Amino acid sequence: MDIRSPLPGVFYRRPSPESDPFVEPGSPVGPDTVVALVEVMKQFFEVQAGTSGTIATVAVADADMVDAGQILFTVHQS
């Protein structure tokens, strides 16, 4: 199962530069868990996991540009 970006923009793994990442490999997630931010048009959009399980891999580097539909994380489903 993958978590994809719903929109194009800049991918951020943390809520702010000083904060810890939202999730790491091994982190448990539920459908509503916020896993990343995508910034576009000066807005930060919260990406939710949309599924339950544990984060397997982080597919994109922090602050990289992503396209809509691009895989951000892979998830081991529970």
Add this chain to the structure above:
Amino acid sequence: MALSVLKPGLATTVQDTGRPGYYNVGIPPSGSLDQYSSLAANLLVGNAEDAAVLECTYMGPELRFDRPATVAVTGADLPPRLGGEPRPVWESFAVEMGDVLSFDFLRSGARAYIAVSGGFDVPVMLGSRSTYALGALGGVGGRALAAGDELPIGDADGAAPGRSVPAALRSTHPKHREIRVMMGLYDHRLTDGGRRAFLDAEWRLTTLADRTGFRYRGAALEFRERVAPFGAGSDPSNIVDAPYPIGSIQIPGGVEPIVLHRDAVSGGGYVMVGTVISADMDDVGQSAPNITTRFVEVDLDGALRARRERADRLEALREAVR
């Protein structure tokens, strides 16, 4: 009331053919950034050409219909679903009372247009229903849609569902675009190398791209030395304040050109090195972050020819969908 907003999307606004005639007092034309697709959506559902549609940027909303209607989605490739079942783009379809319209992820382009038979019947402000969010004017309360909004729809039977835009008349959204510009009025402020670099560079659209302007990155342009005239800022890219046409390209600091679009400010103190021709403004509006663009110089004859070609294409669309 006829339509409930369950999820608003990222920046979904009511737009139409715009609000021309007030730019001299600082109120921009607004209206759909991709007028061609917006017109196609209205034609597909049997609306008047100036009926209001929804412009959805990068993400679709989730909408519940409280009455039957004919609906069409055009512009960006943002696949619609009705009650979870896929529906086509560039083709009208029927919705029944209680149906929920939602969208898959964006496949290409930047802005999708949703037309509903009857049009979105928000109040007309200064001759238009278009939302100008910076001025809190038009649309739904002068802002983008929010969850819980109820949108009125005008009374109309609409066209029967199943109308379709032929493939040749559907917009496509490549990853690389060539956007035609007329150079001036301030390109003389660039060095010869700076002017060449502007036209040679492969510009990449940044995430700073909204209805006001589209900011690109890709080269640094050199300006001629000068003594700043009275009233101009000290940066080489500053001028004495001047009016900005829609489509004009300013380059603050010689980096990151900004193409102004239909919600732009009406004037300011940056050089405009060129202006995107009107025929290509729809393509700017369909550019998403990371799309690459080359600015291609045309002269006035070339710009007028492109405008006639665009008018012919609009006429072909009207013929094909009527």
